[in-house]
Amino acid sequence: MSKRVKGFSHERDLVRRLWEYGFAVMRAPASGSKAKRVRYPDIVAIYRGKVIVIEAKTMKEDRPLYISGEQVDKLLEFANRSGGEAYIAVKKIGTGEWFFIPVEKLEKTQQGNYKLSVDHVHEGIRLEALISVVKSARKLTDYMQREH
Amino acid sequence: MSKRVKGFSHERDLVRRLWEYGFAVMRAPASGSKAKRVRYPDIVAIYRGKVIVIEAKTMKEDRPLYISGEQVDKLLEFANRSGGEAYIAVKKIGTGEWFFIPVEKLEKTQQGNYKLSVDHVHEGIRLEALISVVKSARKLTDYMQREH
Numbered sequence: 001m002s003k004r005v006k007g008f009s010h011e012r013d014l015v016r017r018l019w020e021y022g023f024a025v026m027r028a029p030a031s032g033s034k035a036k037r038v039r040y041p042d043i044v045a046i047y048r049g050k051v052i053v054i055e056a057k058t059m060k061e062d063r064p065l066y067i068s069g070e071q072v073d074k075l076l077e078f079a080n081r082s083g084g085e086a087y088i089a090v091k092k093i094g095t096g097e098w099f100f101i102p103v104e105k106l107e108k109t110q111q112g113n114y115k116l117s118v119d120h121v122h123e124g125i126r127l128e129a130l131i132s133v134v135k136s137a138r139k140l141t142d143y144m145q146r147e148h
Numbered sequence: 149m150s151k152r153v154k155g156f157s158h159e160r161d162l163v164r165r166l167w168e169y170g171f172a173v174m175r176a177p178a179s180g181s182k183a184k185r186v187r188y189p190d191i192v193a194i195y196r197g198k199v200i201v202i203e204a205k206t207m208k209e210d211r212p213l214y215i216s217g218e219q220v221d222k223l224l225e226f227a228n229r230s231g232g233e234a235y236i237a238v239k240k241i242g243t244g245e246w247f248f249i250p251v252e253k254l255e256k257t258q259q260g261n262y263k264l265s266v267d268h269v270h271e272g273i274r275l276e277a278l279i280s281v282v283k284s285a286r287k288l289t290d291y292m293q294r295e296h
Binding site: 028050053082 | 225
């Protein structure tokens with residue numbers, strides 16, 4: 001499988017899980033043209049008007065992830081328009097566990113891109129916690145402050 | 149152009165217009181497998197937590213449109229999960245104008261599919277009206293009752 005096809009299969013895994021938890025979920029179309037593609041996040045998940053905007057990544061080894069400034073800008077723009085919260089969802093290859101990290105945790109690099117540290121990934125919110133928080137009235141960021 | 153490719157170009161036209169009006173908009177991925185495809189509406193448009201779930205159609209001549217029961221069920225399920233409102237968006241070929249018809253206006257056929265009459269299309273809400281209603285606090289269905 002190509003890297004791109006593998007990426008899609010992880011996205012589909014997350015879409016399927018969110019759907020099973022009762023969310024309305026949509027994966028972005030795989031446009032041939034990159035210029036069109038960047039307007040969308042990878043996944044948008046909605047539960048009764050609460051919107052979660054997701055950029056999905058995978059992590060094989062304990063090394064920081066890098067995300068382009070352009071990707072983060074588009075994620076934030078979509079979140080802003082929709083009134084949603086923007087997350088980087090990281091799947092740990094091996095365990096298959098998903099971690100959700102609010103975009104605010106990203107650190108800007110000198111080149112204008114963003115770095116996500118291994119610690120921030122491990123401090124990320126787990127899928128089940130994300131679900132229960134979205135289904136309750138609390139904000140996810142409140143929950144994270146309580147937890148850590 | 150094939151019928152399918154033409155359909156996508158009309159969807160993209162609607163996505164672009166909704167985006168220009170400040171909505172977060174996503175078009176469904178064009179899955180090869182129909183079984184996967186039907187879980188998604190054609191388009192989801194969100195404005196600050198208000199969700200519009202859309203099945204897009206085109207109308208060449210003044211003849212009723214038919215929509216499968218399965219498509220309507222999936223549209224309603226997505227609307228229900230997201231807390232959104234479900235519409236059939238009809239583009240009149242020639243004028244290029246879009247009309248939005250709430251799914252409640254569909255009439256069930258004996259075969260379990262749905263019919264959208266020409267009158268209901270012409271009584272549909274125009275794009276600009278849809279935008280202004282979503283951006284205000286009113287429900288779209290209230291607006292339609294006032295208008296007609």
